[in-house]
Amino acid sequence: MHEPQSPRVRRVRRRGAGLTLADVARLAGVSPITVSRALNTPDRLTADTLARVREAVARTGYVPNRVAGGLASSRSRLVAVLVPTIASPVFLETIQAMTEAFAEAGYQVMLGQSGYGTEREEVLLDAIIGRRPDGIVVTGIMHSPEVRRRLGAAGIPVVETWDLTPTPIDMVVGFSHEKVGLSVAEYLLTRGCRRPGIISADDLRAGLRRQGFVDAVARRDIREVPYELVPTPTTLGAGRRSFAALIERCPDLDAVFCSSDMMALGALIEGGVRGIAVPGQLRIVGFGDNNFAADASPSLTTVRIDGTAIGRRAAAFVIDSAEGRPIDGRVVDLGFEIVPRESA
Amino acid sequence: MHEPQSPRVRRVRRRGAGLTLADVARLAGVSPITVSRALNTPDRLTADTLARVREAVARTGYVPNRVAGGLASSRSRLVAVLVPTIASPVFLETIQAMTEAFAEAGYQVMLGQSGYGTEREEVLLDAIIGRRPDGIVVTGIMHSPEVRRRLGAAGIPVVETWDLTPTPIDMVVGFSHEKVGLSVAEYLLTRGCRRPGIISADDLRAGLRRQGFVDAVARRDIREVPYELVPTPTTLGAGRRSFAALIERCPDLDAVFCSSDMMALGALIEGGVRGIAVPGQLRIVGFGDNNFAADASPSLTTVRIDGTAIGRRAAAFVIDSAEGRPIDGRVVDLGFEIVPRESA
């Protein structure tokens, strides 16, 4: 840190390696730009030059500084991924698929947790925009007009996911939560249910599913759907307690649609404890097709979302934008699927 | 992208905002460096100057380019977090706590998934080192000597987590998995168990817990501990099937230690299906104290790890290193706690 040499000397290297492209170039006997090309566009060099540079890189253990590269080329090869909170397992599959797809294409994922209120969301957004990512993927639709304005102004490709809107900021990959509610309602009605209830998280998307469900059953003259609202993140315990509350209020319930598999499992367990026959007496449907759904007892009927496909599609959008390829179809509906199992 | 103007003209701005510190300085009537100080060390300016700069920033909507700042200061304010895969919920709490702590201190988290074999791990490592993060947090101990060498050579602070070693690359925050196995064994022995089995993931840390368990019961002359090995990530289904296999092989089993709560829940469910009384006939212990453990039926005895504390401590290590504060105690044991509930 402290240098005993004369003060006017060239600035001291602070960091370990401190190896630069110029050092490698000197060793290989070429100009710096040639090393740059060896790393970025190797097919533009003769085999001989390329080999010389590669050898110099290997000998020195040089790792190019992408911060400098990013500044020079205005391409950071960084992508921001915003989730409400990572602690909820809903988006994990999507994050995993994205991280993987981005890593393969040479991009790195920056994680941001937006679920801490508007004020901190704006601070986070500035921190992210300050890093000049090549793209931003958000889970859910951005609703705050201020946030939408800032994202738009930053000129960074934005992909909204896990939801659908005809008017995305930029691009959107997801599915219709209302249609999920609708389909589940029809699934249950078809099986003879006439007195359904809902256990729902208090987030926007779960709300849309509930709305879709309520609308669908209303068409069959079921005007009242009892429900319990649960704060996110949803838990098994919340599922048990909500189910208990619901069934005590309406003992004649014959179906429950839960906004997460974990809560559905809770309902299943609470039902078991109370001696309620599932699906004989009451049907239970979850959401998410988490990896435990198939192995519950009875196994859980649920709604499968292909989180991996969402992640991959979102990554492709960002990468295509960053590489300057044309984007067509900025609204992608990946749909969903009801997985019939024993519980309904 | 293509400019119809004369070719010798100054390079064109490619990016939206394109606003720089110099623009803000001009507007505020100060030098660029003063704007830089207004953003980074505001208390070094007079209230008047600061206000003028702040106003200019607000008027323009300027967001400083941290890529450039990082290059100039060799402080990227980026921290890499490496997990085997994000899809396993084990580290979520830790990641969440870290992301939060880092965000508060102005650092951004870069996510990397290392669990794809040695070769891809090295590529990932170069991608990460290339971004010159101010710190790297890895879950687990890094064992590959090549990786350890590279991390050491990069001169970046490294925090290993979720495990313990007297010889960390740099710093380590975690707990002893062997001691976990030992404590659980003693817990079960104290309660009269003499024929315990194990359902364990095939990862290193779960292996250490198993070893600790086996060693502990061996001291009480229990020489053989039947076990089932499960590939990670562990699932409820794997728990059910492993439990079934184990109980069929050894019907006299009186305890099972599972390497994850999810598998313990699977064992619980399978036990229920088979009419095995828990804990009367057989005791079940999980690991992780996931948020469903307390609400299972019977509630799950398990081992609680304070993932949040691990995350916070790891973040503190990195931030202290980055800010040049002295680090003492580079090995931190945060311990664990057995949570006695109904299942054991």
Next chain:
DNA sequence: AAGGTGCATGGTAGCGCTAACATGACGGGC
């Protein structure tokens, strides 16, 4: 009065890389 001291602000020179243009060698068509 001369010479500090402390503070707010500014000028200069990079950080390590790449875009854009320049150069020079080579080969082919006429």
Next chain:
DNA sequence: GCCCGTCATGTTAGCGCTACCATGCACCTT
């Protein structure tokens, strides 16, 4: 032999910021 195109490589000039030192001024000390 000349011109041109093509290709590999080099030169130059930044990208947008901050470290470092310099400057100027108010206020003190002796």
